[in-house]
Amino acid sequence: MSATDTPKRSMRTPLGRVRNLGAAHSGTSDFWRQRITAVAMTLLMIPVIVIVMMLLGRNQAGAAQILGSLPIAVILLLFIFASAWHMKIGMQVVIEDYVHNEKLKLTAIMLNNFFSIAVALASTYAILKLSSGV
Amino acid sequence: MALSIVHRATGIALYVGTLLLAWWLIAAASGPAAYAHVQAFTGSIIGRLIVFGYTWALMHHMLSGIRHFVWDLGYGFKANEREALTWGALIGGIALTVLVWIIAYAIGGGR
Numbered sequence: 620m621s622a623t624d625t626p627k628r629s630m631r632t633p634l635g636r637v638r639n640l641g642a643a644h645s646g647t648s649d650f651w652r653q654r655i656t657a658v659a660m661t662l663l664m665i666p667v668i669v670i671v672m673m674l675l676g677r678n679q680a681g682a683a684q685i686l687g688s689l690p691i692a693v694i695l696l697l698f699i700f701a702s703a704w705h706m707k708i709g710m711q712v713v714i715e716d717y718v719h720n721e722k723l724k725l726t727a728i729m730l731n732n733f734f735s736i737a738v739a740l741a742s743t744y745a746i747l748k749l750s751s752g753v
Numbered sequence: 754m755a756l757s758i759v760h761r762a763t764g765i766a767l768y769v770g771t772l773l774l775a776w777w778l779i780a781a782a783s784g785p786a787a788y789a790h791v792q793a794f795t796g797s798i799i800g801r802l803i804v805f806g807y808t809w810a811l812m813h814h815m816l817s818g819i820r821h822f823v824w825d826l827g828y829g830f831k832a833n834e835r836e837a838l839t840w841g842a843l844i845g846g847i848a849l850t851v852l853v854w855i856i857a858y859a860i861g862g863g864r
Contacts, residue, residue: 654822654825657818657822658822660815661815661818661819664815668853672856672857672860675857675860675861676861678785678788679780679781679784679785679787679788679789680785682781682788683781683782686778686781686782695778702771703771706764706767706768706771709764709768710764710765710768713761713764713765738771738772738775741775741778741779742771742774742775742778742779744779744782745775745778745779745781745782746778746782748782749778749781749782
């Protein structure tokens with residue numbers, strides 16, 4: 620039944636009726652950010668693989684020196700930022716698809732946020748520490 | 754082909770695997786002893802299997818993601834195109850994984 624068939628006319632626009640009704644209650648912003656971060660990581664993939672290859676077989680002193688150099692630190696920081704955001708959104712989609720108990724779902728989404736941010740900040744801290752050479 | 758569930762499964766594996774990446778970076782920032790622990794783990798048979806699996810999950814998830822991106826842009830919906838994209842992601846993911854590991858061993862990373 621379309622909106623014009625209803626006996627009681629409403630002033631609400633079609634957009635107003637559907638806004639915030641998706642599983643995430645946040646429209647398409649997560650969908651779009653998921654794509655931005657995916658493209659970013661695809662572009663960064665070859666530099667990141669090269670960096671990991673450079674580190675293979677080196678001891679801590681050698682690894683620390685490479686990880687602390689500016690271009691490598693920046694590439695890894697970008698990759699960490701993009702991957703943390705991407706995986707936070709991806710896991711939230713999985714949670715929203717499979718967890719139907721509302722309280723459990725919100726708890727899982729909260730834990731997902733904690734995990735993603737903790738991993739991102741711990742990794743970022745390590746790279747900044749290596750960059751500052753302390 | 755039911756490959757979208759593999760995309761999810763590899764995504765979840767990569768999610769958990771970030772713990773290994775964070776551990777590795779923190780160890781590098783902590784000092785020689787902590788870094789030696791990571792290297793002992795990644796150098797062991799089980800460690801190598803996990804890192805190999807992680808490489809495959811990453812390569813497959815990336816190619817499978819590009820496949821989804823092509824669909825997002827509105828292309829590749831014909832039956833033969835869907836099949837080609839899916840097989841491309843599946844075979845490409847395995848091929849890239851093997852290629853990366855051959856290069857890694859060739860430059861002496863297997864020590």
